[in-house]
Amino acid sequence: MDTDTTEATEDHADESAFGPVGVIGAGAMGAGIAQVAATAGHDVTLVDAVPGAAASAVEKVGAALSRLVDKGRLSADDAAAVLARITPVESLDELPECGLVIEAVPEDLDLKRRIFADLADRQPPTTVLATNTSSIDIDDIAADVSDPERTLGLHFFNPPPVMKLVEVVHGSRTARAYVEHVTALMSAWGKTPVRCSSTPGFIVNRVARPFYGEAQRIVESGVADAATVDWALREKGGFPMGPLELTDFIGQDVNLAVGTSVWEQTGRDERYAPTAFQRDLVEAGRLGRKTGSGVYAYAADGSVTGAEPDLGLAERLVGGPIATDPLARTLAMLVNEAVDLVARGEASADDVDTAMRLGTRYPKGPIAWGREIGFDVVARQVAELDEAYPGGRYRPSPALTDGSIS
Numbered sequence: 001m002d003t004d005t006t007e008a009t010e011d012h013a014d015e016s017a018f019g020p021v022g023v024i025g026a027g028a029m030g031a032g033i034a035q036v037a038a039t040a041g042h043d044v045t046l047v048d049a050v051p052g053a054a055a056s057a058v059e060k061v062g063a064a065l066s067r068l069v070d071k072g073r074l075s076a077d078d079a080a081a082v083l084a085r086i087t088p089v090e091s092l093d094e095l096p097e098c099g100l101v102i103e104a105v106p107e108d109l110d111l112k113r114r115i116f117a118d119l120a121d122r123q124p125p126t127t128v129l130a131t132n133t134s135s136i137d138i139d140d141i142a143a144d145v146s147d148p149e150r151t152l153g154l155h156f157f158n159p160p161p162v163m164k165l166v167e168v169v170h171g172s173r174t175a176r177a178y179v180e181h182v183t184a185l186m187s188a189w190g191k192t193p194v195r196c197s198s199t200p201g202f203i204v205n206r207v208a209r210p211f212y213g214e215a216q217r218i219v220e221s222g223v224a225d226a227a228t229v230d231w232a233l234r235e236k237g238g239f240p241m242g243p244l245e246l247t248d249f250i251g252q253d254v255n256l257a258v259g260t261s262v263w264e265q266t267g268r269d270e271r272y273a274p275t276a277f278q279r280d281l282v283e284a285g286r287l288g289r290k291t292g293s294g295v296y297a298y299a300a301d302g303s304v305t306g307a308e309p310d311l312g313l314a315e316r317l318v319g320g321p322i323a324t325d326p327l328a329r330t331l332a333m334l335v336n337e338a339v340d341l342v343a344r345g346e347a348s349a350d351d352v353d354t355a356m357r358l359g360t361r362y363p364k365g366p367i368a369w370g371r372e373i374g375f376d377v378v379a380r381q382v383a384e385l386d387e388a389y390p391g392g393r394y395r396p397s398p399a400l401t402d403g404s405i406s
């Protein structure tokens with residue numbers, strides 16, 4: 001990020017100067033983002049190309065605000081005022097001049113690229129154009145924008161009114177001033193912004209890859225069953241959910257798509273290669289809770305059937321050799337991934353830790369965890385894993401031992 005603009009500094013010196021906000025796409029994310037922006041005091045125009053979709057999204061926002069009123073967290077007057085600030089429309093023709101436009105249409109590069117080019121033509125040159133993409137490169141989305149310094153990613157987490165984390169993602173041509181002002185704006189909206197470059201998966205979806213991948217590989221190789229691995233990560237590691245039950249919750253298809261996207265964007269780096277275990281689940285239609293079976297089978301009431309952890313096995317594996325220790329192996333790879341991201345200058349150590357604690361509810365940030373374990377110990381563990389499982393997946397980041405992270 002080496003560009004800068006004086007316009008950005010002058011026009012957005014105070015975050016309230018962003019004025020009206022446009023949100024494009026009134027689905028799960030767009031409706032929630034509109035609610036957040038309107039709650040922060042902005043006039044919001046919510047655009048959806050499907051007739052009636054924006055209006056029904058505003059109704060849903062109204063219902064969400066009513067629930068907050070019922071819980072005593074918002075006054076009825078404030079809820080009415082927030083709702084009155086959101087205007088649903090069905091075309092970009094009806095979008096007024098905005099200080100910030102956030103695009104939240106489906107994850108399709110051509111569609112997003114077209115919308116960005118259209119917005120750049122219609123909006124004043126100082127309007128910041130943001131995308132809520134989870135995985136697409138910001139430069140690619142901004143490819144047809146003649147002044148891409150005003151484009152960036154604003155990656156909200158689901159549901160936006162509840163989740164505090166927002167990744168503020170800069171493309172290679174994004175102006176530093178816009179990143180700073182939008183970061184300040186997110187804080188003013190009550191969010192916790194972290195900054196990162198447009199690296200595949202950004203922070204959360206990148207650093208979390210080994211959390212799923214190691215567990216899948218341990219089960220795939222027959223070292224332990226899913227329930228035992230999940231138990232070890234939950235009970236011994238303090239993670240709120242085990243990795244395998246979490247993939248059932250997210251949806252195996254969704255989790256595989258994110259992993260595959262990171263793998264493709266990194267030139268099919270072995271470190272992110274999807275597992276046969278997960279591909280087989282998806283091919284078999286075992287997508288997780290939503291289909292009644294995934295890694296686990298679920299009863300009608302949502303409880304897991306027929307999967308008990310082998311506690312004796314878990315106790316033997318945790319603290320044993322790294323190659324078969326589900327917890328130490330996962331932590332080593334999480335620390336390695338996080339350190340690598342920081343060493344390459346994609347994000348700061350503090351932002352990586354904040355993002356992982358808030359975005360995935362890990363009990364500790366991976367950099368802090370690495371400090372506790374010892375970065376030199378992690379380097380040895382990853383090297384041992386490479387010996388046990390050669391092929392390029394286990395590559396200790398040079399930053400673990402060169403003193404660049406402490």
Ligand SMILES: NC(=O)c1ccc[n+]([C@@H]2O[C@H](COP(=O)([O-])OP(=O)(O)OC[C@H]3O[C@@H](n4cnc5c(N)ncnc54)[C@H](O)[C@@H]3O)[C@@H](O)[C@H]2O)c1
Pocket residue numbers: 024025026027028029030047048049050053104105106107108111115132133134135155156157158
């Ligand atoms: N759902 C999540 O958990 C989540 C989390 C973070 C980021 N994201 C990202 O946010 C974006 C939106 O995701 P979502 O889950 O809200 O999708 P969604 O499918 O629920 O909503 C997308 C909306 O965009 C509308 N739309 C399609 N084409 C349009 C156009 N040309 N103009 C205006 N509106 C149009 C659709 O009618 C739909 O209402 C995606 O890029 C996704 O990757 C999703």
